[in-house]
Amino acid sequence: MSNEPVSNLQRDLDSGEFVVTAEIGPPKGTNIAPVIHEAEEFLKGKVSAVNVTDIQTAVMRGSSMVGAKLLFDAGIEPVLQMVTRDRNRLALQSDLLAAHIFGIRNVLCLTGDHVTMGDHPQAMPVYDLDSVSLLDAMCKLEAGTDLGADMKGKANELDGVPTFFKGCCVTPCADEVDPQVIKLEKKVEAGAQFVQTQAVYEPKVFETFMKKVEHIKVPILVGIVMLKTAGMAKYMNRGVPGVVVPDAIIQRMTDCEKPDREKVSIEICGELVSTMKDMCQGAHLMTLGWDHCVPGIIQAAGLA
Amino acid sequence: MIVAERKPMDEIFQMLAGCKKVLVLGCGGCVTVCLTGGERQAEMLASQLNLAAKAKGEAMQVDFDSITRQCEKEFFDNLSEAPADYDAVLSIACGAGVGYMSEQFPKVTVLPGMNTTHLAANVALGIWEEYCRGCGDCMLAWTGGVCPIAKCSKSLVNGTCGGTDKGKCEVNPEMNCGWLMIYERLKELDRLDEYRTMRPLRDHRTDRGNGVRRLVLAEMTEEEAGDE
Known part of the structure; x- marks a missing residue:
């Protein structure tokens, strides 16, 4: 395989500049145009790439594939998120081929929240592959074969071979971080070329984590989730594994007047990015629908 | 049982x-x-x-x-x-x-x-907890005796997911994270390399992917046929 970058995200990370990515989620329903329009207005030209979530938190909605394709058509580079919760190895490989055909190159592999966390808790959890084996499957496709074999045990050959820039996730602030680090090592061994982390609100904990993964030579983008209210922060502390919002941050959200919340939240995100930007290679901004705040965060972080 | x-x-x-x-x-x-x-x-x-x-x-x-x-x-x-x-x-x-x-x-x-x-063990008075899913391809040798298929709610084979928190599973805060149990056990046994090893893809044919499963003890079936 050549070392030529296959996407702008890869090229930007290769260049050594601090990279910012953002994230959108397709709606529950067919009304996806406003999501794409917002991305065009607030994200295009501001970030290197935009992730599209894949049935996030197991709440049924439009696919990450359609979101990624529409972003691509609008001239915004997508990162296709792929979870292993809903599709078996046939469907996942088929979708990877589809993604490449559509021009999508960046793919983020995730295990995916369990179905019982979402709005169809009766659904079958698939997990035929996991995030590690999905990365491995992508490498096989890039090498021109798939996960199957013919009657003689010879790997199936592809008619047209895809290329990807392959990503994965890690939870830096997990209370037991060592098993997470080993899993990250496995993901990189399986082919991961970049990492976008779970939300981080504790720069000191992140610094310790980054020391632990010094030996892992792939770029890491620190995950920043925008807080909309103090209640949301408390909810995350209670209900989102590996995410700890310190009291001081919750207090700032509590103390501000409602009309100022957005401004304060942008400041918090900006400060987090600016504090951690020398520890890692980029930031992944998850604004949960507040795309219009991305330019403000970039400015507040001193990156603009 | x-x-x-x-x-x-x-x-x-x-x-x-x-x-x-x-x-x-x-x-x-x-x-x-x-x-x-x-x-x-x-x-x-x-x-x-x-x-x-x-x-x-x-x-x-x-x-x-x-x-x-x-x-x-x-x-x-x-x-x-x-x-x-x-x-x-x-x-x-x-x-x-x-x-x-x-x-x-x-x-x-x-x-x-x-x-x-x-399939359970009687872990305490009045409590029968799942220990095996009958997947047909036992992995306990490299997981410190803790089954990832039965004990991990996602039946993952390559380690913890991001849903593990304070030793518990995202699915239910009362339930232990199976992969954390495996990790702790392998650490205790000084066999963490087993955790580091990439696992092959599961073959679901040994599970339910190949239709009805049956155990056939050839010696007994042949003896029975000979008797008739």
Whole structure:
């Protein structure tokens, strides 16, 4: 395989500049145009790439594939998120081929929240592959074969071979971080070329984590989730594994007047990015629908 | 052992609608050990059904019986009454017992009184917890004896997901994270390299991907054929 970058995200990370990515989620329903329009207005030209979530938190909605394709058509580079919760190895490989055909190159592999966390808790959890084996499957496709074999045990050959820039996730602030680090090592061994982390609100904990993964030579983008209210922060502390919002941050959200919340939240995100930007290679901004705040965060972080 | 739990009474009543004469049949196997489907439970269920039928003003006679195992043909010879004398047999064996009995008595309506759930160990008084999923490809050798298929709610084979928190699983804060248990156990055994190793893709044909599974002991089947 050549070392030529296959996407702008890869090229930007290769260049050594601090990279910012953002994230959108397709709606529950067919009304996806406003999501794409917002991305065009607030994200295009501001970030290197935009992730599209894949049935996030197991709440049924439009696919990450359609979101990624529409972003691509609008001239915004997508990162296709792929979870292993809903599709078996046939469907996942088929979708990877589809993604490449559509021009999508960046793919983020995730295990995916369990179905019982979402709005169809009766659904079958698939997990035929996991995030590690999905990365491995992508490498096989890039090498021109798939996960199957013919009657003689010879790997199936592809008619047209895809290329990807392959990503994965890690939870830096997990209370037991060592098993997470080993899993990250496995993901990189399986082919991961970049990492976008779970939300981080504790720069000191992140610094310790980054020391632990010094030996892992792939770029890491620190995950920043925008807080909309103090209640949301408390909810995350209670209900989102590996995410700890310190009291001081919750207090700032509590103390501000409602009309100022957005401004304060942008400041918090900006400060987090600016504090951690020398520890890692980029930031992944998850604004949960507040795309219009991305330019403000970039400015507040001193990156603009 | 196989664990089965009694179906809700409403569902049982729904199944028995229109029946005048019913036999509740217990099983002396696993369900006797986990105290849900043995002779005592058959007696209790029959008396509950009789009382409930009376209260509803329905003319339903419910008898009970129990045999050593409902998953072996010879034990059906020990039934006190012929199943054909009943409108329905409500079996409180596991699903294997219900299905096998139904096959043995083609003219008899055999109904399930239980939901068969898991393969368990008796971890504490009154608690039977799942330890095996019968996947057909045992991995306990490299997971420190903790099963990732049974103990991880996603049945992952390459390590913890992001849903692990303070040793618990995202699915249920009461439930231990299976992969954290594996990690701790392997660390204790000084075998963490097992955790680091990439695992091959699962072959679901050994699980349920290849249809009905059966164990065939060739020596015994050949001996049987020779005897005939």
